[in-house]
């Protein structure tokens with residue numbers, strides 16, 4: 001098998017800050033160089049758009065604001081899908097990872113969570129270098145003060161159209177579309193103890209007020225407020241690791257990217273993580289200082305699945321909580337204490353960490369803090385992430401009420417693809433929840449909205465046995481090249497090769513049928529049991545826990561030797577085949593109905609069909625763009641869907 005060696009992208013500074021940037025017209029302007037923004041820029045350029053990235057600080061492009069890791073359960077699926085669509089995150093993870101592990105291994109491979117602890121500096125370097133070497137991309141350091149807006153046209157005076165941005169330091173730049181990815185920076189405020197100061201992240205000012213104002217006052221968008229927080233960073237050599245439990249990485253790191261067969265960090269160079277726990281002393285510090293902690297006294301919703309230590313202690317008194325001590329880099333002298341996000345004063349933070357085994361003498365390098373920010377209620381977006389009321393304006397990332405790098409990157413990629421496509425007069429596209437977790441994420445956001453920071457879980461995907469991390473390339477890369485236009489020919493050819501190899505191997509497996517007794521003989525596996533017909537084909541025998549594809553290739557080298565590189569994938573395919581066949585039939589039915597468009601000008605309140613007042617009001621408020629989206633709205637009955645379906649069909 002060919003060993004593909006991961007390469008760091010070549011740096012080409014010609015596409016950096018161009019001096020004549022103000023006089024140029026761009027297809028797409030992306031505002032913000034976080035995880036959503038960087039994927040948006042790269043994706044828009046891949047579909048052929050001339051793209052400008054404007055971000056407050058060049059040096060913070062691709063910064064990991066909080067935990068130095070990507071992937072995990074649900075989130076790892078997103079990284080694989082971003083990679084399958086030729087995005088950046090997976091390759092950056094493979095370059096910067098220093099501790100790779102597959103989470104959830106006790107469950108089936110459909111819900112395994114590929115994850116990597118990252119070297120912060122390496123990750124950021126990779127992203128910056130990648131963008132600097134991307135064709136059609138210009139990067140400008142600056143702050144966007146406002147959007148340039150006009151009416152969409154005489155026939156739609158109520159709809160706006162964006163035609164560029166105004167910079168804080170003066171000057172306008174024109175474009176066909178704008179992607180806003182301002183993260184936690186919209187009306188951002190930072191909290192530590194009783195102090196509050198304006199900011200989007202420690203060391204960075206919030207977005208200019210003009211931007212929030214335009215979204216709220218001019219475009220009339222519904223805005224909500226959310227919060228999150230980050231833990232203090234601890235000096236490594238002040239930790240007593242002997243009082244913690246060591247967690248080693250997987251012995252053989254699994255790359256995120258389908259085009260990498262190895263990671264930059266070799267197995268023996270990977271670093272361990274350490275587990276410790278909170279004590280009653282931690283609870284006491286939180287309780288004694290809660291009156292001095294403004295962040296936690298506010299009603300603003302924080303991330304339910306990544307809560308601060310204050311929220312955990314106050315919600316679950318008397319419980320012990322895990323604290324993972326994770327390296328911040330290969331040579332970094334800092335550790336990141338996952339599970340200890342906190343917003344109390346720096347003195348109290350020190351008291352708190354010293355109540356934890358292993359941290360009794362620890363020193364804090366940078367204290368933790370909280371951030372509160374505005375987000376735009378995402379039900380106001382089309383499934384291609386364009387604001388319904390404003391032609392050419394796309395939103396992606398934390399601005400849409402999500403939390404996490406992967407959720408931001410996935411939306412960024414999709415907004416970038418569509419901003420690029422519409423700028424080049426191609427129709428926008430949607431991803432269905434039957435084909436991807438990105439489709440699930442976006443459908444949940446635009447269909448249901450958010451009431452608290454949204455993060456991805458495998459349980460959100462109805463078709464999770466088909467939407468596996470191992471097959472994201474077959475689900476998305478082919479469509480990414482043939483229809484979407486965001487995948488390179490090289491990657492497409494590789495996906496075709498893999499698809500052909502897997503199909504051939506599966507047909508060969510299916511074509512060989514033996515009795516259970518003969519399989520037991522040939523493979524030496526006693527657990528292969530008699531079936532009704534007493535005959536099993538190769539796929540059925542591979543479904544046995546104790547049978548691997550390597551065993552089959554050893555027993556029948558002339559039939560299976562060629563396909564050894566696909567051993568893991570074939571095992572997973574065989575395991576899920578019965579579920580997937582059933583799901584494929586269900587998906588076909590759902591896809592047919594799901595994609596039925598609902599006219600945007602439909603008047604639900606007076607629609608001449610039998611709908612309850614409650615259903616009318618929900619449909620009127622949420623304005624789903626497809627029948628599939630309507631089906632998933634809370635409060636919408638199956639009967640209402642049938643009436644709606646018949647009405648739309650009659651009036652097509």
Ligand code: FAD
Pocket residue numbers: 031032033034035036037054055056057060061064065066067142143144145181182183184185200201202204206207208211228229230303306341369370371396397398399402403404405408
């Ligand atoms: P960001 O990564 O925030 O990037 C926004 C970018 O926009 C920045 O580069 C900024 O400079 C730029 N920008 C903003 N306004 C302007 C403007 N007007 N003009 C030009 N550029 C602008 N996620 C978790 O999953 N778990 C956590 O525990 C967690 N804790 C967090 C704690 C803190 C303190 C912060 C700040 C974030 C935390 N996050 C956490 C969230 C995670 O960082 C984000 O989900 C992710 O980074 C969002 O990506 P994004 O691209 O939407 O925005």
